[in-house]
Structures are given as C-alpha cells and as structure tokens.
Amino acid sequence: MVATAQSILFIAPPTAVTTVFSLLKEEGFEVGLADNLRGALGFIKKSKPLVVFSRPSMSGYRVEDLLAEAVQDDGFPPVVVFTEQGSAQEAQRYLEKGAKDYWLEPLDAEKILAAVPAQIPQSSGGAKSQQPSDKSAIIGTHPAIARILALAKQVAKSKATVLIQGESGTGKEMIARYLHQQSDRAGAPFVAVNCAALPEHLLESELFGHEKGAFTGAISRKLGKFELANHGTMLLDEISEMDLGLQAKLLRVLQEGELDRVGGMETVKVDVRVLATTNRELQQWVEEGKFRQDLYFRLNVIPLTLPPLHERGDDVLRLARHFVEQFREQYQLPPLEFSAEAVAWLKSYEWPGNVRELQNLMERSVLLAGAGPISTSHFLLDDTWTPPEEAAEPVEEVSSTPPQDVAEPHAPAPLSGESMENVLADRVLPLSEMERIMIMRGLKQTSGNRTQAAEMLGISVRTLRNKLNEYRSRGLDVP
Structure with a gap:
C-alpha cells in the first residue's frame, strides 16, 4: 500500500474483517487490524485512520476504554461499534459514551465506505470527491468500447436511467462512474449499493431508510x-438479484421521485439519477417471471452492453501494461516489460474472469518478476516458476515472540499450501492472505463442505464461492 493511502482501523478478530478487506483494498485504503488498546492507539497515532470499527470486547480489550480516550482528543477518529449479537440497550450505552454508530454484523463494505468522511475520495458508499483519476480511467480503443463511451458521454447530462449489462469483471461499475463524472451531478454524491449483498428486509432499509422503532434494533432514524x-447518482449493482416485492417499491421511486422510510408516515421527495448493472440476461429473467417487466422497461431507457475481454483485441495488452505500471508504482519496483511469449499468451487466452482476472494476474506477475521481463512463468500457470537465487538463501529461524498488535498489509508474494499454516503464527500477513488462510482452514475443518465452512466463517455460501473462483483465477490450488 502506498504511503499516502487513507487508512481504516478494525479492532476485531481477523475473521470479522476478511469479507470486506478485498473491496477496501481495491478502493485504495490501508487497512489496520488490532486486538488490544495499545496496538489500536499506536496505529491511530501513526496512520490517523478516517474511521475506527471496533468489536465491543475481546480478551483484554473493552471498547469503553477506547471511547474514553476518544473524548479526551478532539482529533480522534469516529468510532463505530459492531457486534454479532447486540441490543438496543447496549447500543444506547455506547452511543452515550461517544460512539458514532452501532452496527450488527456481518460487515458490509458499501456501508463501511458510506461511513468514511464524505470529502475523502472513494468509489462507492457515500458522497465523495468526483475528480477523475487514473484509477477511474477507462482503458481501451476497441470500437465496441469507443461506441459505449461515446454513447455514455452523450447521455451523461440527462436524467435518463441507464442499464449496463455484461459479464462479471468487464468494468460495468467503471462505466457507471464515467457517466456520473461526465454529468452535471459530478459534484454531488455517487452512492453504490450491491443488491445481492443483503436480504430483502435489510436492503429495503438500506435503500429507503427507517424510522426509530420500525423494527428491533432500529434505535434511531x-x-x-x-x-x-x-x-447525485445511485448505482444499483446486480439489480437482477433484487426481490420482486422490493422491485415494486423501487419502481415508485423511479416514476414518482418519492419514497417512504420503513416505519415512516411521511413521503420523502428525492432527486436521484439511477444507474443499474447486471451480469444476467435481464430480458430472459423478465420472461421467466424473475424480474418485473415494468421495472425493466423503466431501467432500460439507455442500454449499454459491455463486451467480454477476449473480444476486445489489442485492448488486452493496453490494459495489461496499464495494470503493470499501476502495481509497479504501488510496490515501488523498477520498470517492467513483457517477454514475447507472455505477449502471445495474453493475446490468446480466453479471459473468463475478464478485466478483473487480468488485473489480478498482473499484480501477481509484478510481484514475482523482480527486475523482469515478465514471462508466462510469472503468471503461475503451472509449476515452472522458481524463486530468484537471492531468495533461495536459508531463512534464519524466527524466535517465538508475541504477535504484533497491528497488522498492516505489505503485499508479499502469496503463500500457498502448508507453508501458510506454518508461518501464520510468526509473521504479520496482509489481511487478504489472512482471509485466504481462514477460508482454507474452514474448508479443511469441514472436509470441503462449503455450506458448513461459510457458516463457520460468518459469510454467505455465495461469497465463499466467489472467493474460491477468485483464487482459481489467480492460479491458486483450491478445493
């Protein structure tokens, strides 16, 4: 992580954070993890996190002690308390002691980003700075991409809803951001909601809000x-996964520009430009009765369909070089080039994971290539890669010492197999690696039963499946 990255601190077990770390990393945040007050205060002093998310208590730690420190320091970051099983009484107690908010698990990355101060650049959640950056630049000159960008720019200043379709990993959200940045609403909030991440009753509250006492745990408006x-602009990601009943309420917002909070008695007027994305054939879902036809017509005013990466010709190499340069700068490495065999492979591969798979592959190759050039062995397609000579020297034995208070990601090359298990107690690993280790442990302990492993890890089976697919796209051996 670059030194200038904004940071977020979690005071919690690693298993409580693994489901959100990847997205926070993609958003450019440095993520700290502490398990006691001393480590937390040290990280806060050093990295000045934007927000602190804390469990109420762990062995040797109480959030009350952290809140007592916060009230004595005007510059202390806001503290959000989150818990597996909470109560209105507990929430009131922490809020009275100075907590900014009180959440029930599981953590949701979009909600976390919405809690970050609005002036900090981010790409989903709450209001934010909308200055275009290299990260949001759309790379490619293929005619299909050029046509989509031209059409997007032409309709950007309108209020027309846009339906962005395409396979997973093709860049649908980036097109949505492009539309917002090119619109007259660029200085207003861009808020993204993943419709597949929450069950119906929670998604309704997330979208429309709720009044105090609307349901158990609703301690305030x-x-x-x-x-x-x-x-501003609202992005409804994976709109096809929204429940039919909630689709009817969304249609009212689109048609009338008004909504009712859950448990509310008054109608609230809103002026929001809505964009939606899906990796489904939405017309087919309409025919199968899984999606409302009237909502489909209302969303599909401007249809944009992104092509899969393997149909974009030389854009593959343009994107590959872009990502290599991005990661080379991030990890402060020397300039890197591709070997001829690597170029040939990049152009011939089918890219089932599209741009997201390419990005992950380029990060891996940058970390393994050293001084370069990047060859196919650095893609870890098989067992042909071997460590450089200097990396093969005997490793000094590490003495047993207490674990460090704070884990800050440093992005070493991924570890694999039993080696991960052996070094976990003696090394500070990036949360992405810790996440993978915990997932593999869960699968091992449940003999590969994904349902039981997901329940043990506190994530959905769908999230577990997506994580395993991500690891496979990175060439890692997973069950």
Whole structure:
C-alpha cells in the first residue's frame, strides 16, 4: 500500500474483517487490524485512520476504554461499534459514551465506505470527491468500447436511467462512474449499493431508510441510500438479484421521485439519477417471471452492453501494461516489460474472469518478476516458476515472540499450501492472505463442505464461492 493511502482501523478478530478487506483494498485504503488498546492507539497515532470499527470486547480489550480516550482528543477518529449479537440497550450505552454508530454484523463494505468522511475520495458508499483519476480511467480503443463511451458521454447530462449489462469483471461499475463524472451531478454524491449483498428486509432499509422503532434494533432514524444520494447518482449493482416485492417499491421511486422510510408516515421527495448493472440476461429473467417487466422497461431507457475481454483485441495488452505500471508504482519496483511469449499468451487466452482476472494476474506477475521481463512463468500457470537465487538463501529461524498488535498489509508474494499454516503464527500477513488462510482452514475443518465452512466463517455460501473462483483465477490450488 502506498504511503499516502487513507487508512481504516478494525479492532476485531481477523475473521470479522476478511469479507470486506478485498473491496477496501481495491478502493485504495490501508487497512489496520488490532486486538488490544495499545496496538489500536499506536496505529491511530501513526496512520490517523478516517474511521475506527471496533468489536465491543475481546480478551483484554473493552471498547469503553477506547471511547474514553476518544473524548479526551478532539482529533480522534469516529468510532463505530459492531457486534454479532447486540441490543438496543447496549447500543444506547455506547452511543452515550461517544460512539458514532452501532452496527450488527456481518460487515458490509458499501456501508463501511458510506461511513468514511464524505470529502475523502472513494468509489462507492457515500458522497465523495468526483475528480477523475487514473484509477477511474477507462482503458481501451476497441470500437465496441469507443461506441459505449461515446454513447455514455452523450447521455451523461440527462436524467435518463441507464442499464449496463455484461459479464462479471468487464468494468460495468467503471462505466457507471464515467457517466456520473461526465454529468452535471459530478459534484454531488455517487452512492453504490450491491443488491445481492443483503436480504430483502435489510436492503429495503438500506435503500429507503427507517424510522426509530420500525423494527428491533432500529434505535434511531436512519437515512437510506436514496436520501444520501439526493441530487447525485445511485448505482444499483446486480439489480437482477433484487426481490420482486422490493422491485415494486423501487419502481415508485423511479416514476414518482418519492419514497417512504420503513416505519415512516411521511413521503420523502428525492432527486436521484439511477444507474443499474447486471451480469444476467435481464430480458430472459423478465420472461421467466424473475424480474418485473415494468421495472425493466423503466431501467432500460439507455442500454449499454459491455463486451467480454477476449473480444476486445489489442485492448488486452493496453490494459495489461496499464495494470503493470499501476502495481509497479504501488510496490515501488523498477520498470517492467513483457517477454514475447507472455505477449502471445495474453493475446490468446480466453479471459473468463475478464478485466478483473487480468488485473489480478498482473499484480501477481509484478510481484514475482523482480527486475523482469515478465514471462508466462510469472503468471503461475503451472509449476515452472522458481524463486530468484537471492531468495533461495536459508531463512534464519524466527524466535517465538508475541504477535504484533497491528497488522498492516505489505503485499508479499502469496503463500500457498502448508507453508501458510506454518508461518501464520510468526509473521504479520496482509489481511487478504489472512482471509485466504481462514477460508482454507474452514474448508479443511469441514472436509470441503462449503455450506458448513461459510457458516463457520460468518459469510454467505455465495461469497465463499466467489472467493474460491477468485483464487482459481489467480492460479491458486483450491478445493
């Protein structure tokens, strides 16, 4: 992580954070993990996190002690308390002691990003700076991409809804950001919601908000994402996964520009430009009765369909070089080039994971290539890669010492197999590696039963499946 990255601190067990770390890393945040007060205060002093997310208690730690430190320091970051099983009484107690908010698990990355101060650049969640950056630049000159960008720019200043379709990993969200940045709403909030990440009753509250006492745990009024996005843009990601009943309420917002909070008695007017993405054939879902036809027509005013990466010709190499340069700068490595065999392979591969798979592959190759050039062995397609000579020297035995208080990701090359298990107690690993280790442990302990492993890890089976697919795309051996 670059030194200038904004940071977020979690005071919690690693298993509570693994499901959100990858997205926070993609957003450019440095993520710290502490398990006691001393480590937390050390990280806060050094990295000045934007927000601190804390479990109420762990062995030798109480969030009350952290909040006592916070009230004595005007510059202390806001503290959000999150717990597996909470109560209204507990929430009131922590809020009275100075906590900014009180959440029930599981953690959701979009909600975390929405809690980050609005002036900090980010790409989903709450209001943010909308200055275009290299990260949001759309790379490619293929005619299909050029046509999509031209059409997007032409309709960007309108309020028309846009339906962006394409396979997973093709860059649908980046097109949505491009539309927002080119619109008259560029200075207003851009709020993204993953419709597949929450069950129906929680998604309704996230979208439309709720009043105090609307349901158990609703200890105060909460504004929904539509109200947070007022005068800006709302991205409904994976819109096809929204429940049919909630689709009817969404249709009313689109048609009338008004909504009712859960448990509310008054109608709230909103001015929001809505964009939606899906990797489904939505017309087919309409025919099968899985998606409302009237909502489909209302969303499909401007249809944009992104081509899969393998159909974009030389854009593969343009994107590969872009990602290599991006990761080379991030990890402060020397300039890197591709070997002829690597270029040939990049052009011939089918890219089932599309741009996301290419990005992950380029990060891996940059970390393994050293001084370069990048060859196919650095893609870890098989067992042909061997460590450089200097990396093969005997490793000094590490003495047994207490684990460090804070884990800060440093992005070493991924470890694999039993070696991960052997070094976990003696090394500080990036949270992405810790996440993978915990997932593999869960699968091992349940003899490969994904349902039981997901329950043990506190994530959905769908999230576990997506993680395993991600590891496979990176060439890692997974069950």
